[in-house]
Amino acid sequence: MALLGLNETARPAVESPSPSGARRGSGPGRIRRLVLGLLLPLVLALGWEWAVRAGLASGRLLPPPGRILAALAGLAASGDLWVHVQATLLRVAAGFALGASLGIGAGALTGILPLARHLLDPGLQALRAVPSLAWVPLFILWLGILETPKVVLIAVGVFFPVYVGVSGAIASVDRKLVEVGRIFRLSKPALARRILLPAILPATLVALRTGLGLGFLFVVAAELMGASEGLGYLLVEGQQFGKPDQILAAIIAFALLGKAADTLLVVLTQPLLRWQDVARDVL
Amino acid sequence: MLTFQDVAKTYADGTRALAGITLSVAPGEIVALIGGSGCGKTTVLRLAAGLDRPSAGVIRLDGETIAEPHPGIGLVFQEARLLPWLTVAENVGFGLHHRPAAERRARVARALASVNLAEQAGRWPRDLSGGQQQRVAIARAFVADPRVLLLDEPFSALDAVTRADLHRHLLALWAQARPTILLVTHDVAEAVALADRAIVMRPRPGRIDAALTITPTRPSDPEAGLAARSALRARLEASLRAAP
Ligand SMILES: Nc1ncnc2c1ncn2[C@@H]1O[C@H](COP(=O)(O)OP(=O)(O)OP(=O)(O)O)[C@@H](O)[C@H]1O
Ligand SMILES: [Mg+2]
Numbered sequence: 001m002a003l004l005g006l007n008e009t010a011r012p013a014v015e016s017p018s019p020s021g022a023r024r025g026s027g028p029g030r031i032r033r034l035v036l037g038l039l040l041p042l043v044l045a046l047g048w049e050w051a052v053r054a055g056l057a058s059g060r061l062l063p064p065p066g067r068i069l070a071a072l073a074g075l076a077a078s079g080d081l082w083v084h085v086q087a088t089l090l091r092v093a094a095g096f097a098l099g100a101s102l103g104i105g106a107g108a109l110t111g112i113l114p115l116a117r118h119l120l121d122p123g124l125q126a127l128r129a130v131p132s133l134a135w136v137p138l139f140i141l142w143l144g145i146l147e148t149p150k151v152v153l154i155a156v157g158v159f160f161p162v163y164v165g166v167s168g169a170i171a172s173v174d175r176k177l178v179e180v181g182r183i184f185r186l187s188k189p190a191l192a193r194r195i196l197l198p199a200i201l202p203a204t205l206v207a208l209r210t211g212l213g214l215g216f217l218f219v220v221a222a223e224l225m226g227a228s229e230g231l232g233y234l235l236v237e238g239q240q241f242g243k244p245d246q247i248l249a250a251i252i253a254f255a256l257l258g259k260a261a262d263t264l265l266v267v268l269t270q271p272l273l274r275w276q277d278v279a280r281d282v283l
Numbered sequence: 284m285l286t287f288q289d290v291a292k293t294y295a296d297g298t299r300a301l302a303g304i305t306l307s308v309a310p311g312e313i314v315a316l317i318g319g320s321g322c323g324k325t326t327v328l329r330l331a332a333g334l335d336r337p338s339a340g341v342i343r344l345d346g347e348t349i350a351e352p353h354p355g356i357g358l359v360f361q362e363a364r365l366l367p368w369l370t371v372a373e374n375v376g377f378g379l380h381h382r383p384a385a386e387r388r389a390r391v392a393r394a395l396a397s398v399n400l401a402e403q404a405g406r407w408p409r410d411l412s413g414g415q416q417q418r419v420a421i422a423r424a425f426v427a428d429p430r431v432l433l434l435d436e437p438f439s440a441l442d443a444v445t446r447a448d449l450h451r452h453l454l455a456l457w458a459q460a461r462p463t464i465l466l467v468t469h470d471v472a473e474a475v476a477l478a479d480r481a482i483v484m485r486p487r488p489g490r491i492d493a494a495l496t497i498t499p500t501r502p503s504d505p506e507a508g509l510a511a512r513s514a515l516r517a518r519l520e521a522s523l524r525a526a527p
Binding site: 179274 | 334354
């Protein structure tokens with residue numbers, strides 16, 4: 001039997017391995033961009049540190065980086081930091097788990113069943129228009145001031161982006177790929193598993209990332225409404241006792257935690273998306 | 284025997300894509316469907332594949348009415364339509380899910396070798412050229428050994444050499460199991476080279492204008508058929524030009 005060849009044999013096999021690695025931004029360019037991005041914040045921070053040390057400014061309201069780091073180190077050394085970090089993380093985790101699973105469930109339901117969409121979507125969209133923080137007084141009234149209202153508030157914040165993302169992803173699955181499943185006569189469940197699920201995965205993960213970001217936004221609000229531990233509690237306490245260094249230390253901890261959680265989500269889910277044809281070179 | 288009986292298709296937006304298509308394709312016959320853009324060729328294949336239902340008339344395969352995708356009918360879409368999250372080999376094996384893994388592997392390997400893509404088995408579709416993707420799609424349809432193969436311009440993205448190779452290969456595959464093949468093409472030379480019969484379609488609404496028998500030039504005895512072949516080409520081109 002004739003083998004077809006010409007254009008294939010001309011193509012070296014070396015080209016195929018590790019397609020993803022080759023796509024990443026090249027090393028030197030990446031480092032240069034990193035340095036450029038850090039330049040301005042570093043100059044400002046060092047400048048401020050120098051100005052306070054030289055006595056040009058008191059640094060009372062905006063403590064210099066050295067003092068903020070000292071406050072952070074102090075909290076870490078006493079063990080308090082871990083208690084607060086743990087409390088905050090637990091709330092985010094519980095709220096995220098609740099909000100994300102409800103969001104995925106509702107998104108899948110309205111995405112797949114037209115009846116559910118007509119029944120649920122208008123109501124959910126109306127609720128989405130309410131700024132979530134407006135629920136706080138109601139949640140406190142209904143659920144008290146302990147953990148439940150905090151977790152619920154975070155879940156509400158996570159729910160909407162995940163819901164919108166998942167139902168939108170299902171609605172925009174390429175009909176052409178669904179037809180491939182039909183031609184091979186996949187059953188409904190097989191179609192969902194082998195075509196729908198992989199097709200909506202990228203958008204779903206983006207929605208989950210957005211949801212996680214909002215989870216961190218709302219945990220601050222939740223902890224500001226009254227908590228005896230958590231990074232948000234450090235903020236409140238710092239305000240009440242006039243400790244701006246503690247407030248800034250807590251803000252830095254929030255930023256690091258949020259970034260770490262986001263990175264973890266990306267790293268955990270990246271193997272699922274190796275096939276994607278995207279030019280993504282930053283996390 | 285694949286038969287169309289007075290088949291019409293009007294799309295939901297009122298477009299009359301086909302009217303009064305009557306056609307039979309004998310088992311093992313290769314029929315080329317040619318005609319200008321928008322004259323309903325893809326619609327004919329979609330109906331035969333059971334992806335859409337005719338608005339009137341009936342399509343049968345060996346007496347069985349086709350109203351939804353049928354295990355004996357394979358379709359290669361006009362675009363490759365590979366699933367981007369599956370590797371080349373997984374795409375080819377996509378329709379073999381109900382077969383044992385060992386058989387699946389063997390069939391996929393054979394099909395990939397036959398379109399000369401064995402070395403690309405582990406790559407993602409995004410890393411293939413358009414012609415390579417089209418060949419994966421062809422392998423995906425062939426691998427299930429359908430009784431009827433519907434091919435929608437499967438060679439349009441290929442260079443002349445690869446195209447000629449695939450033509451030979453298609454005929455070789457056809458010689459093994461002798462499936463019925465309905466091949467859409469824009470290319471008169473391709474129709475003449477591959478088909479027993481060429482059907483010329485006219486647009487708005489899509490209908491059959493002429494059917495020409497090509498048989499003498501195939502199976503290929505290139506020298507003997509040469510004169511007959513160029514005469515057929517001329518006739519086909521003439522009837523294509525006649526179509527408004
Ligand atoms: N889903 C659809 N809804 C409405 N009209 C459609 C649809 N699909 C095709 N048509 C119309 O039906 C007619 C035939 O389309 P079809 O795709 O079958 O043409 P074709 O012969 O395959 O063209 P080409 O050679 O460009 O692929 C065209 O006028 C097209 O606009
Ligand atoms: Mg077409």
